[in-house]
Amino acid sequence: MSLHNAMHNIEKSAIFTFIGIVLLFSTAVIAVLVAPNYVEQTWTQPTNPYQVQVYEVADPNLYISRAGGDNRQFVYHMKQDYTLLAFQETETLRIVATPELERYVTRNGDPHLKLTARLLMLRPVPLPLRDREKKLQLELQQEWEKQHPLAVHEKLPKPAFQIMELYAPEGSEAFALAPSDSLLENWVDKDYTILDGAAKQPYHLDPGVIYVANPIEYRAKQTYTSWGTIWLYDPRGEAVASLQQLTNPPMNFVSRRELISIGEHIYNIEGCWYCHTDQTRTLVQDVVLNGSESFPAPPSSPGEYIYQEVTFPGTRRIGPDLSRVGVKRPSRDWHKGHFWAPKTASKGSIMPSFKHFFDDDPSGGAPQTVGVPNYQFEAIYQYLVTKGTRITPPTEAWWLGKDPIKTLEIIEGQRKLP
């Protein structure tokens, strides 16, 4: 037993071949492991500033109640000099403010949106100002009566206008109810000013910004139970002061970033990716399959996936492609019905049902036709609606016909897709 046989009879040509193989193999490895960082920029570049801001600014700071059921609350974690806020009056909302804060209010009809990075919030008008509120309510209702004589004639009830006070909370962070449709963030890219001079954050300098519209102070009340002190939502309670109050039981708020990440994990472990692809290929049939009634969906770009731990481009379409599902199926109710009973919800589907995304009614009511969605449902829903909704700002969206790749022109001209 000796090692001298190990290199027995190796010809020169074999050695050259071996060197060639090592070279080619290592270039392949370099292409795979080094290219993303140093060669191929397109694989790591975001598609637009909206995508960056929604993933990095909105998602980590938007908290969604996890208690289950359909009465979800969205609470924005706002930070001084970081979160951009807008206080904009509407037909039914009027804002009262001290003279010092007056300049932050965008009055009804003002085409220019005023944004600020200063930490401000709306709250119900406090006692000392109640008289002023009543007077304003009266004035507004008289104004309304003047404009709607017919309604007065028919003795319709007068509308109650919502009147809120703009005020500056103490501290450098605050929590506010921020209505959200969980699909698109408030985005403005023209006719806006950020007040108080220079931008406080790099993203304030982007050609468009995400902002929180009319945040209303989130209040909770301390309750004593046998298992300790807990906080529960109560509009007449006190302002929530720390993140722990929000995220600890029983309120159990979870940030949208975390939900999306859990959703991605669920998409992974449930094996959704064995039957659904997550890519609109550069093929006419794909952009048509994922398109709306009037416009084709733009093909997927590498930048869409950069915020994912695991990406699931997929190999098989036993179910439809999901890369634009946030646009095609935005409705939470649709997904509820579909996850509960896919074969009933879409005829011809062979998808298994996912009843473990639902719990029994916690109040112990009679068994219902559809269970109460639990956090797993919320997570997979939040993950799915990111698909296709973040590739352009809402104002430049392809479903409005403003596709940056001009997919429609390309496929109608039968030119090659990029």
Next chain:
Amino acid sequence: MDKYNDTPVKLMIYPAIFFMIVGMITGTFLAFNAFIFPDYFSGEYIHFGRVRPVHVWHVAILWLLSANVGLLYYFVPRLCGVTLWSPRIAYVSIGLWWLALIPGVYSFPTGTNFGWEYAELPNALGWLPVKPMMIISWILFAVVIMMTIATRTIEKMYVSLWYSMGTLFWAAFTIIVGTYAINWVPGGISRVNVSWFYVHNLVGLIFTPLGLATAYYFLPKLSNVPIYSHRLSMIGFWSIAFVYAWIGAHHMMHGPISQWLQTTSIVFSIWLFIPVWTVVTNLFATLKGNWEKYTQSAPIRFIILGTAYYLITCVQGPLMALRNVSEITSKTDWIIGHSHVSLYATFSFFAFAGIYQAVPVISKKPLWSEQLADWHFALNLWGSLLFIFPLWIGGFLQGMMWATWADGASYAQFHNNLVNLPFLATISEMYIWWVMRGLGGMVVLFGNILFAVNIFNTAFLKVPAQHSEKLSMAANS
């Protein structure tokens, strides 16, 4: 005393056969419960998405890779003329292998999927680091085989040894890239690219060379005819080593990845014709003038049918990388058919043949029943036709149906096509092909149960007296 220590062979091959049966039962269950009677048995732990990786890991890793490792433990010492370098290390390697993989694979339904195709194994299950254990097991296995080759007494290296050595190196490297290095690159398409590099190297640089090493060793052994051309086999080996690493990106044809990478992968995919044709020519030509052996031995039939399927899969593969072919075949059942024809109808057939030759030798008994082996082959032949062709035909038809959405000149027309033929309508068209696939799968499963029975009886039953003649023959071989 025996010249060769065959305990490692037994420790790999016998469990592998058991897991093949379990894996094929799982596959048949899925063919029925997910496609023919979708979601009949419904629930969190048995729906398609959770059970599919159990099937894939059973048949690809617990059966095929394990069986190939076992066959390597069998033929490498015999080609080197020495006993295994260190059986003790081999036992450790085998222990780690089963200890890591069995819990790992059975944990998929509980939600431990790692999320990347063919790399689903979780890093750890509680305190059990299953993935590192699997990698260490492979490295120990590589050390044992490499040292056996280095200490060989037969100087000339047969092609099977080249393929084995290549696999040992590539596999360790590929698995580490696909399971660890994938997290070193930025998220998104960069990781997808690493994943496909891993996936295709797994097939091309692990299953292919192991399967070919097996075929190159066992075909001459079984037929008693030397290999047709040693030089041709060398060209096949070195060219596969040359071109393989660059073709992973062809899984993303038309996908969200740079065109230069897609084009490069097409070029290298086409080059794959060279290693494939050399192998196919070589294996077929070995039986030239001796075709009567095809009729005499089921294992030889398995190798020849496997080679025919290998030719089919390797004509398909490079062509499927072409953009216009991929447009139709990609994302359809064609792909499922393609992956089954390579891992099942080619390399599993080679492994069957190897086991038919090896088990009588290591257990020093003749095969329990030649007739059962004939049935095993016949059922696999007809089962595989019934099982794989419907996947190809159905997949092709589905791809053609999807392509009709692109008929027309205006978006209104395109969209109208989609309204007339919605996606789910193309799914219901697949039903008949799925039924055939399920029936074919049952035939294959039944055939392989006969195989398992045959091998079990060969290995563990006492030899009836009338076989004593054959017994002495087997002992001498």
